[in-house]
Amino acid sequence: MSDEAILTILKTVNYPGFSRDLVSFGLVQKAEMKGSTAQVILELSSSDQTLPKTIQKEVEEALLAAPAIDKAEVMIRVKKSASPQNSQSNQESENLSGVKRIIAVASGKGGVGKSTLSVNLACALARMKNLSGEPLKIGLMDCDLYGPSVPLLIGASGRPELVGENTLAPVESYGVKTISMGLLIDEESPVVWRGPMIMKTIQQFAHNVVWGDLDYLLIDLPPGTGDAQLSLAQILPLDGVVVVTTPQKAAVDVARRGARMFEKVNVPILGVVENMSYLLDEESGRKNHIFGQGGGATTAHALKCPFLGEIPLHEEVRLGGDHGTPVVIANPDNPSSKEMTEVARKLTELLPGD
Ligand SMILES: Nc1ncnc2c1ncn2[C@@H]1O[C@H](COP(=O)(O)OP(=O)(O)OP(=O)(O)O)[C@@H](O)[C@H]1O
Numbered sequence: 001m002s003d004e005a006i007l008t009i010l011k012t013v014n015y016p017g018f019s020r021d022l023v024s025f026g027l028v029q030k031a032e033m034k035g036s037t038a039q040v041i042l043e044l045s046s047s048d049q050t051l052p053k054t055i056q057k058e059v060e061e062a063l064l065a066a067p068a069i070d071k072a073e074v075m076i077r078v079k080k081s082a083s084p085q086n087s088q089s090n091q092e093s094e095n096l097s098g099v100k101r102i103i104a105v106a107s108g109k110g111g112v113g114k115s116t117l118s119v120n121l122a123c124a125l126a127r128m129k130n131l132s133g134e135p136l137k138i139g140l141m142d143c144d145l146y147g148p149s150v151p152l153l154i155g156a157s158g159r160p161e162l163v164g165e166n167t168l169a170p171v172e173s174y175g176v177k178t179i180s181m182g183l184l185i186d187e188e189s190p191v192v193w194r195g196p197m198i199m200k201t202i203q204q205f206a207h208n209v210v211w212g213d214l215d216y217l218l219i220d221l222p223p224g225t226g227d228a229q230l231s232l233a234q235i236l237p238l239d240g241v242v243v244v245t246t247p248q249k250a251a252v253d254v255a256r257r258g259a260r261m262f263e264k265v266n267v268p269i270l271g272v273v274e275n276m277s278y279l280l281d282e283e284s285g286r287k288n289h290i291f292g293q294g295g296g297a298t299t300a301h302a303l304k305c306p307f308l309g310e311i312p313l314h315e316e317v318r319l320g321g322d323h324g325t326p327v328v329i330a331n332p333d334n335p336s337s338k339e340m341t342e343v344a345r346k347l348t349e350l351l352p353g354d
């Protein structure tokens with residue numbers, strides 16, 4: 001049996017809870033046949049203590065099911081994650097050591113307003129003050145590598161400057177330090193991403209960007225439960241995830257599935273935000289629930305987490321994004337701005353920076 005054949009077997013083993021296999025995530029360090037013994041070394045970084053055992057068992061079973069393999073020697077190396085508590089003394093992990101809290105914004109479904117919410121939450125937080133009266137220091141990492149929308153939404157332009165040998169300075173907009181693939185590549189040059197490349201890029205966003213001292217680093221994710229979500233949970237010490245959904249009952253299952261993935265990798269769900277909840281008749285104050293009702297509350301109930309707020313649908317939200325001036329900056333009194341600011345405030349309560 002060839003070494004290649006072992007890889008083919010490893011490709012049938014999915015990372016627990018995901019539909020992606022161990023090989024495509026780049027976890028395999030060694031896969032060799034010695035006589036009739038298969039020797040495999042895998043490397044992962046996770047705080048979940050049970051994960052190495054689960055993976056080891058599944059890999060062993062898959063290998064031993066092959067007639068040509070009599071013995072399977074499977075070793076799992078666990079890398080330390082780059083959390084500030086156990087950071088190494090090198091420059092790379094120092095870049096995250098001043099970051100107090102890391103919060104991801106996620107959804108199972110596309111187009112529900114994750115990026116809009118990430119950008120507005122970041123700007124709303126940047127307008128808040130800490131106990132000493134200084135503005136909160138905020139960063140925003142755009143992990144949507146295929147469709148980076150953060151730079152347009154927050155009006156960030158220009159290339160991140162190279163600092164030192166291979167570290168980048170984030171681009172600042174409305175006081176928010178931003179990094180995005182959109183700031184690094186031309187719109188016309190589409191990139192075909194493979195699992196390991198996504199992992200590597202997100203690693204670089206985390207470790208090769210000079211974030212400095214931050215009270216909160218927000219992370220905008222692409223929709224779904226794919227490579228970016230798993231990579232992120234592997235690389236960054238996430239403090240929690242905010243799940244965005246829409247009012248439709250049909251959105252509940254997708255949101256729940258998306259959130260479960262984070263539970264599996266031990267990232268707490270901080271709460272659910274329902275976006276595009278209603279159209280407000282500003283004269284009468286009446287709420288028109290044009291997309292139905294209950295999606296957010298039902299999702300929060302199902303996930304046993306707080307329901308953080310309902311953001312109304314408002315033209316100024318979209319216009320703010322189109323013009324690169326987030327609505328919480330363009331018009332803090334807009335009803336959607338007020339709701340998003342309230343969500344930001346709740347997040348500071350759930351995860352105090354001090
Ligand atoms: N509350 C709102 N009121 C009006 N328009 C909104 C609101 N929230 C989002 N939008 C608009 O909906 C569209 C989709 O929003 P956005 O790009 O933030 O979604 P997304 O979840 O990040 O999408 P993707 O899954 O593609 O990353 C944008 O045009 C945005 O301006």
Ligand SMILES: [Mg+2]
Nearest residue numbers: 114115144149
């Ligand atoms: Mg988006």
